[in-house]
Amino acid sequence: MTIYRYKENPLITPIDVPPLHEGFEVIGAFNAGVAKYKNETILLLRVAERPVSKDSQVIKAPVYDCQTEKIVIHRFNRSDKTYDFEDPRMIRSKDKMDGFSFLTSLSYIRIARSQDGHTFTIDDQAFLYPSNRYQTYGVEDARCTQIGDDYYINFSSVSEMGVCDSLVVTKDFVTYQDKGNIFAPENKDVLLFPEKINGKYYALHRPSLKSIGNYDIWIASSPDIEAWGNHHHLLGVRPEKWDSGRIGGGLVPIKTAKGWLEIYHGATAEHRYCMGAVLLDIDDPTIVLARTETPIMEPEEDYEKKGFFGDVVFGCGGILEGDTLIMYYGVADTSMAGCEIKISDILAQLEAESNR
Amino acid sequence: MTIYRYKENPLITPIDVPPLHEGFEVIGAFNAGVAKYKNETILLLRVAERPVSKDSQVIKAPVYDCQTEKIVIHRFNRSDKTYDFEDPRMIRSKDKMDGFSFLTSLSYIRIARSQDGHTFTIDDQAFLYPSNRYQTYGVEDARCTQIGDDYYINFSSVSEMGVCDSLVVTKDFVTYQDKGNIFAPENKDVLLFPEKINGKYYALHRPSLKSIGNYDIWIASSPDIEAWGNHHHLLGVRPEKWDSGRIGGGLVPIKTAKGWLEIYHGATAEHRYCMGAVLLDIDDPTIVLARTETPIMEPEEDYEKKGFFGDVVFGCGGILEGDTLIMYYGVADTSMAGCEIKISDILAQLEAESNR
Numbered sequence: 001m002t003i004y005r006y007k008e009n010p011l012i013t014p015i016d017v018p019p020l021h022e023g024f025e026v027i028g029a030f031n032a033g034v035a036k037y038k039n040e041t042i043l044l045l046r047v048a049e050r051p052v053s054k055d056s057q058v059i060k061a062p063v064y065d066c067q068t069e070k071i072v073i074h075r076f077n078r079s080d081k082t083y084d085f086e087d088p089r090m091i092r093s094k095d096k097m098d099g100f101s102f103l104t105s106l107s108y109i110r111i112a113r114s115q116d117g118h119t120f121t122i123d124d125q126a127f128l129y130p131s132n133r134y135q136t137y138g139v140e141d142a143r144c145t146q147i148g149d150d151y152y153i154n155f156s157s158v159s160e161m162g163v164c165d166s167l168v169v170t171k172d173f174v175t176y177q178d179k180g181n182i183f184a185p186e187n188k189d190v191l192l193f194p195e196k197i198n199g200k201y202y203a204l205h206r207p208s209l210k211s212i213g214n215y216d217i218w219i220a221s222s223p224d225i226e227a228w229g230n231h232h233h234l235l236g237v238r239p240e241k242w243d244s245g246r247i248g249g250g251l252v253p254i255k256t257a258k259g260w261l262e263i264y265h266g267a268t269a270e271h272r273y274c275m276g277a278v279l280l281d282i283d284d285p286t287i288v289l290a291r292t293e294t295p296i297m298e299p300e301e302d303y304e305k306k307g308f309f310g311d312v313v314f315g316c317g318g319i320l321e322g323d324t325l326i327m328y329y330g331v332a333d334t335s336m337a338g339c340e341i342k343i344s345d346i347l348a349q350l351e352a353e354s355n356r
Numbered sequence: 357m358t359i360y361r362y363k364e365n366p367l368i369t370p371i372d373v374p375p376l377h378e379g380f381e382v383i384g385a386f387n388a389g390v391a392k393y394k395n396e397t398i399l400l401l402r403v404a405e406r407p408v409s410k411d412s413q414v415i416k417a418p419v420y421d422c423q424t425e426k427i428v429i430h431r432f433n434r435s436d437k438t439y440d441f442e443d444p445r446m447i448r449s450k451d452k453m454d455g456f457s458f459l460t461s462l463s464y465i466r467i468a469r470s471q472d473g474h475t476f477t478i479d480d481q482a483f484l485y486p487s488n489r490y491q492t493y494g495v496e497d498a499r500c501t502q503i504g505d506d507y508y509i510n511f512s513s514v515s516e517m518g519v520c521d522s523l524v525v526t527k528d529f530v531t532y533q534d535k536g537n538i539f540a541p542e543n544k545d546v547l548l549f550p551e552k553i554n555g556k557y558y559a560l561h562r563p564s565l566k567s568i569g570n571y572d573i574w575i576a577s578s579p580d581i582e583a584w585g586n587h588h589h590l591l592g593v594r595p596e597k598w599d600s601g602r603i604g605g606g607l608v609p610i611k612t613a614k615g616w617l618e619i620y621h622g623a624t625a626e627h628r629y630c631m632g633a634v635l636l637d638i639d640d641p642t643i644v645l646a647r648t649e650t651p652i653m654e655p656e657e658d659y660e661k662k663g664f665f666g667d668v669v670f671g672c673g674g675i676l677e678g679d680t681l682i683m684y685y686g687v688a689d690t691s692m693a694g695c696e697i698k699i700s701d702i703l704a705q706l707e708a709e710s711n712r
């Protein structure tokens with residue numbers, strides 16, 4: 001697979017983004033949803049801000065308070081035996097190590113704009129900021145699906161009640177209509193298909209399961225893009241492979257002559273995130289036609305391997321120009337990078353590896 | 357609260373139900389959905405069958421095979437250190453003790469019919485039997501909502517891929533139309549409201565959350581009763597109370613002059629299951645008007661306290677006759693019992709305890 005990584009990479013880093021909160025630092029500007037709006041490339045950046053802690057023994061957890069509309073900071077001492085602080089992203093209760101009690105940063109969605117797709121300017125304010133009780137721990141990892149003049153933006157809403165997937169619709173990236181939680185918790189990596197198929201909307205989603213089951217990709221359909229049913233298991237993790245630990249939809253599915261092309265992320269149990277591809281039937285996307293055995297993209301560059309949470313390439317969106325996919329992707333849970341990949345190359349890899 | 361428990365209780369026990377599978381024993385006939393159809397009271401029994409094991413060291417796990425349409429039996433030795441066998445309902449991997457790897461019985465839905473509501477005859481065959489890859493571990497805990505001539509029956513579909521909620525619709529309790537998985541995993545205790553409210557269907561549901569959140573009741577709405585969105589958190593567990601561990605919808609919501617009356621189950625961390633009540637706004641059931649502080653019903657009788665999994669009363673359905681609710685309820689994950697409760701008594705308790 002030939003991938004042309006932009007020479008300017010990383011395109012946006014935390015130091016490019018001034019924090020919105022006094023006493024906070026931006027530790028991540030990553031995992032952006034992507035749209036083409038008028039002549040601009042729009043990145044719906046996930047900006048993660050963390051309260052500055054001068055004492056390395058003190059871990060802080062910011063939580064949005066719906067009543068006061070302010071952030072409350074919870075403080076923990078690293079010596080507190082009740083909690084585990086090893087994962088820098090979260091504070092975990094020692095009796096619930098597969099979940100989290102608090103996050104160490106609060107994320108929101110902020111727009112970066114570009115004329116040339118390489119140099120971006122960051123909006124002064126947030127586009128999507130926590131605004132209800134499902135978002136007290138932040139909003140994360142937006143994806144953007146254009147249908148006509150409408151841009152559907154869905155994202156994770158995180159709170160102590162769970163992780164939902166929520167939807168807003170905008171026509172101008174200034175105002176939006178709130179459609180609430182479209183997937184019940186616990187669910188992430190929802191990708192809305194860009195058109196109806198046989199009269200129905202479709203979405204990929206990735207439930208996180210408690211009692212039994214893996215971090216697999218499911219597919220659902222909808223009459224109105226807000227209510228979802230007809231849930232089917234689509235794609236599972238694969239033992240021993242690069243996508244053995246968890247998988248989830250990445251970019252909005254791309255319509256090709258061969259079928260719906262989904263570029264998804266997969267990680268090992270050790271949290272090394274790569275991107276792979278799967279081809280779905282054009283008339284019935286619940287049918288998997290082909291899947292790459294090897295990743296189409298792996299963390300290779302220094303900015304992909306090192307950061308707040310290293311060894312991560314995490315694409316959430318792209319722009320198609322003929323056969324060229326301009327993919328913007330989060331790196332190391334820290335920054336944004338860009339690259340170009342030929343759709344025909346991905347389809348060739350899918351065909352070659354499916355015939356092996 | 358005055359509860360008139362039927363003198364014939366338990367009404368149906370495992371010995372009343374001949375197993376459908378050779379070499380199996382029925383260990384449970386419980387947690388039935390309830391319907392009034394023509395002159396009959398219909399119980400949609402959850403029948404749990406277990407492969408007989410003559411060797412107490414050997415634990416067997418039955419799994420439905422979609423290809424052969426037969427049950428495959430997996431065998432485990434009690435001395436196997438990889439697994440935990442303490443909970444008689446399941447086989448748990450020791451590195452995932454909050455979930456399960458296999459179930460020790462396979463459940464399906466079988467109809468019991470009665471003219472008088474006290475004595476029941478059991479159908480010879482299953483009404484709902486595993487039929488797809490989401491049901492390889494069985495189907496469990498049906499609820500039945502009548503809307504006009506249609507009876508909507510939803511239930512848990514359990515497989516190694518997760519626990520979904522599925523829906524079928526019948527007009528005659530003989531044939532049915534399959535509507536697939538209406539709630540993505542992991543979800544249980546879905547209760548469909550018996551009429552549209554402001555043009556939309558509503559349902560209670562109870563997601564099981566992995567990373568963060570409790571076993572709480574959520575509410576969703578739907579344009580067509582198959583696709584669900586607009587998810588809201590409705591009711592949480594309450595520390596230190598009888599419903600501190602987990603809660604879930606029980607009976608189909610009952611329309612009263614005071615609002616929608618939901619009789620739900622709550623359990624402690626020690627798995628003692630009681631029934632409580634909550635009152636929801638008649639025009640907007642996402643609004644909680646009142647909730648009982650104490651249970652309306654607790655395990656008291658011997659048949660409620662002792663069994664396959666004791667200390668459980670678990671109502672999944674009832675029949676309303678004027679002010680009298682005839683509630684049928686599972687006891688000790690083993691048998692079915694019946695009782696009568698006055699709706700006015702429940703509403704009085706709700707009012708008294710909410711004003712405290």
